[in-house]
Amino acid sequence: MEKNQVHVFAPATVANIVCGYDVLGFALDEPGDEVVIRRIDPPGVQLKEVTGDDGRLPRDPSKNTVSASVISFLNHIGRADTGVEISLHKHMPIGSGLGSSAASTVAGLFAINALMGHPLSRRELLPFALQGEELACGHGHADNVAPALLGGITLIRGYDPLDVVPIPAPPSLFASVVFPHVDVPTRDARQMIRAKVALKDAVIQWGNIAGLVAGLFAHDYELIGRSMRDVVIEPTRAILIPEFYEMRRLAMDAGALGFGISGSGPSVFAFTQHRDTATRITKTIQEYLTERGIESNGYVSGVNAEGPRELA
Known part of the structure; x- marks a missing residue:
């Protein structure tokens, strides 16, 4: 059943999970972005407003990740003549390493799919979300959009063809997330990465990725923690x-299972086995940063199994 207006929230995500560069990610309960899409009479996609971005995002519908993805979706289902108006409300920081563009794009795609009566499954929406990521940062990777769209923890087994595997989250796995207010552009962070990796480092990395996935399936918190080590990207x-x-020292001393960079940074995160431990770590790190003149945002979250959702 098609609707006249849809309001959607889509969550922030933590990509890589330390050792799984470009192949692992998980969804957070907060923060996230909201998109409202409603039908209008004139055909075509209009970007009515963007709030919360301090004017940083494109207003041209063909260049904004949300509207561009919606245009591509409508063309695909043969409804390019449909008139829609989009409002994007950013509630999460841009350039945080928390999948800001992915959250916006996923919210828009989930909303337009609902508006049109759900012609595609969530998995069928993934290619359109990847197009949005390529527009936003020049690289169509799925480690943010897959968990944002599907929820939970996801493994990107391959891209040709795209093969996304859900990974179960242990019931009492929580994340402490801190976003320091420093600028680390995603493109710059990617360009710094080495083009070649020593075989001994690759072997360590493969072992850690396999150990992390095995630990998640087995609910083995100790294995999860000792597998959260990155010898390739993090240094x-x-x-x-x-x-x-x-x-990292503060987080580990406070009881973290493991600690690392969220996506390309500057956000950092820690996995914990208890929510109160995650709360304590977030508070400790934020207080430390404040003492050094660095403002920050802090979040405490479980693994969000739902992904995007419609709001009233």
Whole structure:
């Protein structure tokens, strides 16, 4: 059944989960973005408003990730003559390493699919979300859009063809997330990564990825923690994040299972086995950053199994 207006929330995500560069990610309960799409008489896609972005995002419907993805979706289902008006409300920081563009794009796609009577499944929406990621950051990777769209923890087994595997989250797995207000552009962070990796480092990385996935399936919190080690990407990206190693020390001393960079940063996260531990870690790191003149946002979340959802 088609609707006249749909209001959707889509969640932030943590990509990589330390050792799984471009192949692992999970959805958070908060923060996230909201999109409202409603039918209008003139055919075509209009971007009515964008709030919460301080004017940083494109207003041209062909260049904004949300509206561009909606245009592509409507063309695909043969409804390019449909008139819709989009409002994007950013409630999460841009350039945070928390999948800001993915949350917006997924919210828009989930909303237009609902508006048109759900002609596609969530998995069938993934290619359109990838197009949005490519528009936003020049690389169509799925480690943010897949968990944002499908919920939970996802493994991107391959891209040709796209093969996304859901990974179960242990019931008492929580995340402490802190976004320091420092600038780490995603494109710059990707360009710093080494083009070649030593075989000994690759072997360590493969073992950690396999150990992390095995730990998640087995609900083995100790295995999860000791597998959260990155010898390929983190040593380079950590240079761009002030106080990274001290934040990690504080988190581990406070009971974290493991600690690392969220996506390309500057956000960092820790996995814990209890919500109160995650709350304590978030508070401790934020207080430490404040003492050093660095403002931050802090979040505590379980693994969001639902993904996007319609709002009243």
